[in-house]
Each structure stands twice: as structure tokens, then as C-alpha cells.
Amino acid sequence: MLMRLGILGGTFNPIHQGHLVLAETAREQCGLEQVWFVPTASPPHKTARALVDGRHRLAMVRLAVRGHRAFRARGLEVKRGGVSYTIDTIKLIQARDPRVRLFLIVGSDMLAVTWYQMQELQRRCTFVAADRPSSASPRVLGLRVQRLAMPQMSLSSSMIRARVRAGRSIRYLVPQAVADYIARHRLYRRRR
Numbered sequence: 071m072l073m074r075l076g077i078l079g080g081t082f083n084p085i086h087q088g089h090l091v092l093a094e095t096a097r098e099q100c101g102l103e104q105v106w107f108v109p110t111a112s113p114p115h116k117t118a119r120a121l122v123d124g125r126h127r128l129a130m131v132r133l134a135v136r137g138h139r140a141f142r143a144r145g146l147e148v149k150r151g152g153v154s155y156t157i158d159t160i161k162l163i164q165a166r167d168p169r170v171r172l173f174l175i176v177g178s179d180m181l182a183v184t185w186y187q188m189q190e191l192q193r194r195c196t197f198v199a200a201d202r203p204s205s206a207s208p209r210v211l212g213l214r215v216q217r218l219a220m221p222q223m224s225l226s227s228s229m230i231r232a233r234v235r236a237g238r239s240i241r242y243l244v245p246q247a248v249a250d251y252i253a254r255h256r257l258y259r260r261r262r
Contacts, residue, residue, distance in 0.1 A: 071169070072169055072170065072171040073103050073104070073167070073169060073170050073171070074100065074101055074102045074103050074170075074171050074173065075102065075103065075104050075105075075106065075163070075170045075171065075172055075173065076093065076096050076097060076100065076102040076104065076105040076106065076172075076173045076174075076175050076198070077105075077106050077108060077156075077159070077160070077163070077172055077173065077174050077175065077195070078092065078093050078096070078105055078106070078107050078108070078175040079107075079108040079109075079110060079147070079154070079156055079159065079174075080108075080109065080110065080113075081109065081110050081113055081121060081127065081227065082107065082109045082127045082130065082131050082227070083120065083121055083122060083127055083227045083231070084122075084127065084130050084227055084230060084231075084244055084248055084252060084257070084258075085107070085127075085130050085131050085134045085227075085244065085245075085248060086225050086226075086227060086230055086243055086244045086248075087223065087225060087242070087243060087244065087245070088223045088225035088226075089107070089134075090134060090135075090141075090245070091220065091221060091223060092175060092177070092200055092218075092220060093105045093107070093141060093175065095200060095218050095219075095220040095221075096173065096175045096198050096200075096218055097140055099218055099219070100173050100196075100198055100216065100218075102140070102173060103140065104140050104141070104142055105140055105141050105142070105175070106142045106143075106144045106163075107131045107134075107135055107141065107142070107143050107144065108144050108145075108146055108147055108159060109124060109127045109128050109131055109143075109145070109147065109148055110124075110147050110148075110154035111124050111147045111148050111150060111151045111152055111153070111154045112151075112152060112153050112154060113153075113154060114153050114154065114155060114186065120228075120231060120258075122257050122258070124145075124147075124148035125148065126251075126255060126257060127148070128143060128145045128148050129251060130248045130251055130252070131143040133245065133247035133248050133251055134244070134245045134247070134248050136247070146159055146162060146163075147159055155186045155187070156174065156185065156186070156191060157185075157186055157187040157190055157191050157194075160172060160174075160191065160194050160195055161194075164194065171196075172194060172195035172196070173195060173196045173197075173198045173216075174191070174195045174196065174197050174198065175198045175199075175200075176197065176198070176199050176200075177199065177200060177201075178199045178200065178201045180199070181197070181199055181213065181215065188213075192213065192214065196214070196216055197213060197214065197215045197216065198215070198216045198217075198218060199215050199216070199217060199218065200217075200218040200220040201217075201220070201222075225243060230243055230244060230258075231258040234252060234257070234258040234259060235258060235259060235260050240252070
């Protein structure tokens with residue numbers, strides 16, 4: 071029997087409640103048995119200027135998903151290092167277990183990004199997208215996408231980083247364990 075597995079990749083710089091709501095919405099609406107959170111080592115579509123070390127981002131993801139029976143933190147890309155291409159991760163997962171049916175969970179803004187080996191990605195997994203309040207939902211020609219009906223949350227990692235730099239609270243925007251980790255490791259603060 072095929073396991074229905076959701077993959078939610080990203081920088082998670084830091085992970086926040088919006089990521090968790092997206093994963094839970096996809097789990098529920100797509101009937102996923104597990105959702106894997108896979109932090110990138112180095113994203114191909116973003117500059118890594120404000121990116122904290124992968125071990126910190128993976129640790130925060132682990133803290134955020136702890137206690138959810140279907141959520142898992144996976145360090146596949148962080149451990150591999152270099153630029154993280156989703157297709158490499160998908161191939162690795164399918165090589166380890168060819169019986170999985172993969173669902174790639176994205177925000178709708180990511181549908182407009184040029185993905186490396188897009189046709190191969192589409193052949194190997196189902197794209198699942200949720201609209202973000204800050205962006206229109208792009209229609210990408212030829213791409214089959216399963217849409218999620220998700221509560222709209224206007225959260226972003228960049229907004230959370232800005233709040234930390236300004237000394238403002240991030241309580242309820244990230245899980246408390248993540249907020250504690252950020253404070254303990256003095257992440258995202260202004261450099262003096």
C-alpha cells in the first residue's frame with residue numbers, strides 16, 4: 071500500500087505558525103499519513119544573506135513539530151549541503167522507499183518560481199498549494215496543482231526576523247520552544 075507523504079521544504083528561517091497551519095491543512099485535506107519538514111541547505115531562488123546556519127534551522131523545525139504524531143523534521147538537504155534542489159530530495163526519498171506517493175506542499179507564490187527539472191518533479195509528485203494573503207494565485211501553464219482551502223495568515227519569516235532585530239515580541243507567531251531557541255542562541259539580532 072502506498073504511503074501518502076507530504077514534503078514541505080523551505081528555509082524555515084525561522085519556522086513559524088503559518089508553516090505549521092499549512093502542513094496541517096495539507097495533511098487533513100490530502101489525507102497525508104506524514105508531513106516531512108525539510109529545511110534547505112542553500113536555496114536556489116533566494117539570496118542567503120540573512121540565512122542562519124542549517125543546524126539552527128533544523129533544530130527549530132524539530133522543536134516546532136515535536137509532539138505532532140504525523141510531523142517529522144528531516145535534515146536531508148542540510149546534511150547534503152550546497153544548493154538544495156527539490157528534485158534531488160524527491161529522488162532520494164523515492165529511492166529509499168518507492169512505495170510512497172509524494173505531495174509537494176507550497177505557498178502559491180512558489181508556483182511562479184522556475185523550478186529545476188520541473189517536468190520531472192511534476193511526474194514524481196503532486197503539487198499542493200495554498201494561497202497567501204500577500205500574493206495573487208498564479209496559474210502556471212501545464213502545471214497540475216491541488217489547491218488547499220486554508221485560513222489566511224499574514225506571517226512571514228522575514229517579518230519575524232525584523233521583529234527580533236527590533237526587540238519586539240514574537241510570542242504566538244512561532245511556537246514558544248522556537249522563540250526560546252532564538253533568544254537562547256541570539257539569532258536574528260543586529261550585529262554590533
